[in-house]
Amino acid sequence: MGTKDNRSGFGAMIAARARSFVYAFKGIATLFDQPNARIHAVVAVVVVGCGLWLGLSRIEWAVVSVCIGGVLMAEALNSAVEALADKVSPDYDPLIGRAKDLAAGAVLLLVFGAVAAGLLIFLPKFAALFSA
Numbered sequence: 001m002g003t004k005d006n007r008s009g010f011g012a013m014i015a016a017r018a019r020s021f022v023y024a025f026k027g028i029a030t031l032f033d034q035p036n037a038r039i040h041a042v043v044a045v046v047v048v049g050c051g052l053w054l055g056l057s058r059i060e061w062a063v064v065s066v067c068i069g070g071v072l073m074a075e076a077l078n079s080a081v082e083a084l085a086d087k088v089s090p091d092y093d094p095l096i097g098r099a100k101d102l103a104a105g106a107v108l109l110l111v112f113g114a115v116a117a118g119l120l121i122f123l124p125k126f127a128a129l130f131s132a
Contacts, residue, residue, distance in 0.1 A: 036107075037075045037079070040072055063121060067114035074107040075107055
């Protein structure tokens with residue numbers, strides 16, 4: 001009987017993990033309802049295209065991947081903060097406004113870092129391409 005219970009417990013655990021992935025993918029889909037996330041996605045596609053064209057190294061791809069993932073993650077967290085804040089306080093509240101501003105500022109700071117990394121990676125490659 002203990003073995004059957006363990007399998008049932010294991011099966012239940014697997015089903016719960018599968019559901020958590022469904023919710024996570026639903027969250028990713030919901031993210032792209034946000035205009036800023038769509039802008040980030042378009043920029044990411046352009047960056048990946050340039051990276052393929054210019055032949056980035058593995059370490060450069062790693063940096064680009066972390067930057068893209070980080071910016072999209074920050075945008076998702078910002079959107080979550082905004083959604084919760086709007087639910088908790090539909091009327092204007094200065095503290096809610098502060099929280100929303102901080103979350104948006106966090107995205108912008110990460111974007112600044114991603115742009116700096118992108119310039120460090122791509123500017124020398126474009127300079128070499130156009131100087132040849």
